[in-house]
Amino acid sequence: MLIQQQDVQQVANAMMNMLHEDEMEVINNFYDAVKAKDVDKVDELFPGFLAEIETHFKTEEDMMEQSAYSDMQMHKSDHDLIRKKLEKFHKRWEVLKGPKELQGFLEKDFKKWYTQHITKWDAQTAPNIG
Ligand SMILES: [Fe+2]
Numbered sequence: 001m002l003i004q005q006q007d008v009q010q011v012a013n014a015m016m017n018m019l020h021e022d023e024m025e026v027i028n029n030f031y032d033a034v035k036a037k038d039v040d041k042v043d044e045l046f047p048g049f050l051a052e053i054e055t056h057f058k059t060e061e062d063m064m065e066q067s068a069y070s071d072m073q074m075h076k077s078d079h080d081l082i083r084k085k086l087e088k089f090h091k092r093w094e095v096l097k098g099p100k101e102l103q104g105f106l107e108k109d110f111k112k113w114y115t116q117h118i119t120k121w122d123a124q125t126a127p128n129i130g
């Protein structure tokens with residue numbers, strides 16, 4: 001397990017909390033396959049992992065747009081930052097199939113980004129959208 005319920009702050013928007021909650025299981029299943037160095041399973045789960053995250057980001061961005069939230073661009077930039085990293089690590093996976101590198105990225109960069117993004121950007125945005 002990479003991310004536990006208590007690592008993720010609850011925010012003042014039920015839809016956003018639901019997105020985070022649903023996603024946690026997908027993230028943890030993916031991480032478990034990476035940690036187990038199960039290359040076939042990682043191959044199988046990678047597209048769903050990326051799609052789940054994209055749905056999360058896109059839903060938040062659509063909600064911000066609909067509410068004309070003033071800091072939308074800054075919030076979106078922080079999504080874009082991890083989108084780029086995920087894309088990079090996905091491409092490297094396709095070539096190298098290296099679970100160790102992927103595990104390092106998830107445990108260090110991704111987990112830190114994920115929990116901090118929710119604490120800062122999602123918490124700040126939540127009362128202003130939806
Ligand atoms: Fe979020």
Ligand SMILES: [Fe+2]
Pocket residue numbers: 057060075079117121122
């Ligand atoms: Fe966000």
